[in-house]
Each structure stands twice: as structure tokens, then as C-alpha cells.
Amino acid sequence: MNLLLRIFAEREQFEDINSTKEKLQDLVLKEGFELNSKTYYTLAVCASYKGQLDTAMDYLQKALAIALASDSKEDICHAIFGLAMCYSHPKIGRQSDALKEIYNLQVFFQVYQMPELQASSLLLNADILKQMKKYDETIEILWRAYDIIRETRNVVMSNVLMGALADTYFEIGDKDMARTYITLALRSIDQENHRRTARMAKTLADKIGGETQSNFDLIFDEANHAVIEKKIGRIDFKNQFILLDLLRLFVTNQGQIYSKEFLVENVWKQPYDPAIHDNKIYVTIKRLRKLIEPDYEKPKYIFRAKNGYYMNKAARVHFEH
Incomplete structure (x- = not known):
């Protein structure tokens, strides 16, 4: 269910997100289902996509309580990460609390292998540090995330990472480096299936300004076994x-x-x-x-x-x- 919601979110299919939330609520109210930690987390994700942050935080607190009671490490980590995301939102503004939750997650990651969640927590950590104008630390954290994303080969996270690097370099004042990374992201994004990421990247490109065409004719993307050619775009080598x-x-x-x-x-x-x-x-x-x-x-x-x-x-x- 969470994967399906992520797909809906990336495609910006908000009606499907609303429908999913209503179906879950109907199961509880009409069928008498007991909500487990994963279901509360899913409801929180739905609420956060709709901008209902207080509701999302309430669901996440419940998800965390149930996960702690059942000692489900994976559910505990997802609930903690969800809370950190909500805390860091500008409307909430509890960055210090968000960082505490992220650092709590690091203890779990030392013992349990959850690479995608670990990479997501690093990206969130970097975003908070960037808001605090700690740019050197931000870039260091982003490259730590890169090492994990390279292994997972998660294309969406790779594009988010490049956008984060572009935004950070823009804040530092290095527009050339910012343009390089945002161009790389724009040329790598599947515009149809990853509409949300594409929209965010285009917004960032507009903010950076100037030429958004790459300074390079060819970009060899070692991590994803692909090449980006200036005119052709992304070329996947797959098993070649x-x-x-x-x-x-x-x-x-x-x-x-x-x-x-x-x-x-x-x-x-x-x-x-x-x-x-x-x-x-x-x-x-x-x-x-x-x-x-x-x-x-x-x-x-x-x-x-x-x-x-x-x-x-x-x-x-x-x-x-």
C-alpha cells in the first residue's frame, strides 16, 4: 500500500491518494478492522500529501506506539522517519526535534539493513542542515547518501539527490555547479511517471536561472549504468x-x-x-x-x-x- 501511494504521489494522482485514504477509513469504521502500525503510517502519508500535518503527526504517534509495543524495528523506523519529516516542514518548524529523530534512526541503521530508509533520512538531514545554512555539512551528508543510493540504484532518489546538490550549490553562490546538477537531474527524470520530481526540478531550474542546458556533451552516469547525451537525453545500457x-x-x-x-x-x-x-x-x-x-x-x-x-x-x- 505504501509503495502504491508513493507511485500515486510521484504521478501526482491526488484523487487516487484520497480514495486510498477513504478505503482504509471505511475498513476501520465499517468492517471493524484494528489498525496496525503500517496502516497508521499509510494514513499519515496520505494526510501529509494533502498538507494535513497535524493529522499526519497524530497518526505517526499512534504508529510509533503500536510498533514499540510489538517491537517491530522496521515499523519503528518508518514512524520515526515520518515524524522527522513532519517536524522539519516549514509549517511546523521543529528542526531540532527532526534532527533528534534522525539521529535516533542512526542507531537502528547500525544494526538493521534498511538502505532506502537510511538514504531518505540522510536526504532529510541534509535538507534541514541546508535550512540552517550549514552548507559544508549539507554537502558532506548528501555524498554519504549518494554512496547508499548508488548501491540501491533507486532512480527517483538519485534525481532528488542531484536536485538537493543543485539547490545547495545555488545557496552557496556557485550557479555553474548548480546548473550542472539540475541539468543532470532534468535529463534523467521520467517526466511522465515521476511528475512530482520533475515539477520540483523544473521549479529549482527556474530559481537557479540562466542556461539549463548541460555544459557537457556526454555525462557518463557510472552509478546507474547510463549515459546522458546532450541531444538524445538519457541512454540506459541495461545489460550491455x-x-x-x-x-x-x-x-x-x-x-x-x-x-x-x-x-x-x-x-x-x-x-x-x-x-x-x-x-x-x-x-x-x-x-x-x-x-x-x-x-x-x-x-x-x-x-x-x-x-x-x-x-x-x-x-x-x-x-x-
Whole structure:
């Protein structure tokens, strides 16, 4: 149910959120169901999406009490996180209480593996510190969140993180860095399915101002196995590991010519045999070009030399580790 609500929220389907809340309430009033901690948490999420923060906090207190009574660590952590989010809201303004709840969560995360909730708590922590104008600490916390998000490969959280970095750098006064991160976020967001994140990113881009086009022709997103090309947009490599390894080699050493022998031994991990590998290299380079070149007939990234292949040194490439 919580996952479904997150999907509704991202798609900004507020009628569906309201309907979900009403169905839960009907189950309680008409069917006599006893609410457990997860249900109270779900009701709190519904209320918070509607801006009913006092109601949400009431539900979360009940969720926490039930979770503590049953000693359900996962439910306890979700209730604490929900309270921290409500406390940190500008309408509530209890940032110090929010930070206390976040620090309480760190104790649980030392023992229990809940990576997505841990990353969410770090993002919230960073947002509070940014409100307090503690920018160095904010950036440090955001990069801690990045380490977790990279492992979970949660695309929505990755985009939220990039937006948070953009907003923080904007507050510091580094507009160029802010534009880089917000552009990366905008080009990565699924505009149809993640409307809420897209709307927030566009609002932030408008606030930052200036050019929102990337300063880079290619952005190699190592964490998500993807590339963002300036004209094409996001290109997912999915299970195309050879193509990804080949491109990684080229972008990390622009202008360096790699012989066919080197490519076979370092990408395919095989001894070079021209009878086997010459055509394989040709076909693979062709596939890679079709993926990343805006105009396949006039390549601007991967060039052929007499003794191998190389990445155009003039291409503006950014490597996201």
C-alpha cells in the first residue's frame, strides 16, 4: 500500500491518494478492522500529501506506539522517519526535534539493513542542515547518501539527490555547479511517471536561472549504468556490459588511441585473434555509435584512427563516479 501511494504521489494522482485514504477509513469504521502500525503510517502519508500535518503527526504517534509495543524495528523506523519529516516542514518548524529523530534512526541503521530508509533520512538531514545554512555539512551528508543510493540504484532518489546538490550549490553562490546538477537531474527524470520530481526540478531550474542546458556533451552516469547525451537525453545500457565497458574506457582517456589488440585484451578479456575479433570490434563500435551518436552518419564522439579507435578530445565529457 505504501509503495502504491508513493507511485500515486510521484504521478501526482491526488484523487487516487484520497480514495486510498477513504478505503482504509471505511475498513476501520465499517468492517471493524484494528489498525496496525503500517496502516497508521499509510494514513499519515496520505494526510501529509494533502498538507494535513497535524493529522499526519497524530497518526505517526499512534504508529510509533503500536510498533514499540510489538517491537517491530522496521515499523519503528518508518514512524520515526515520518515524524522527522513532519517536524522539519516549514509549517511546523521543529528542526531540532527532526534532527533528534534522525539521529535516533542512526542507531537502528547500525544494526538493521534498511538502505532506502537510511538514504531518505540522510536526504532529510541534509535538507534541514541546508535550512540552517550549514552548507559544508549539507554537502558532506548528501555524498554519504549518494554512496547508499548508488548501491540501491533507486532512480527517483538519485534525481532528488542531484536536485538537493543543485539547490545547495545555488545557496552557496556557485550557479555553474548548480546548473550542472539540475541539468543532470532534468535529463534523467521520467517526466511522465515521476511528475512530482520533475515539477520540483523544473521549479529549482527556474530559481537557479540562466542556461539549463548541460555544459557537457556526454555525462557518463557510472552509478546507474547510463549515459546522458546532450541531444538524445538519457541512454540506459541495461545489460550491455561490453558496450558500457568500452565507452568507459574511451571517456576516461579522451584522445588516447586504443589498438584492437588492447581493446580485446582489456574489454573482452581475451587474447587477440584478428580472424575472430576484427569483425567483432567493428560491429561493437557500430552498435555503440548507434546508441550515443545523434547523427550516426557523422560521428562526433568515437573516431577511427589508422591503428585503433579513440574518443574525440574536443567532446565535453563529464564522468559521474
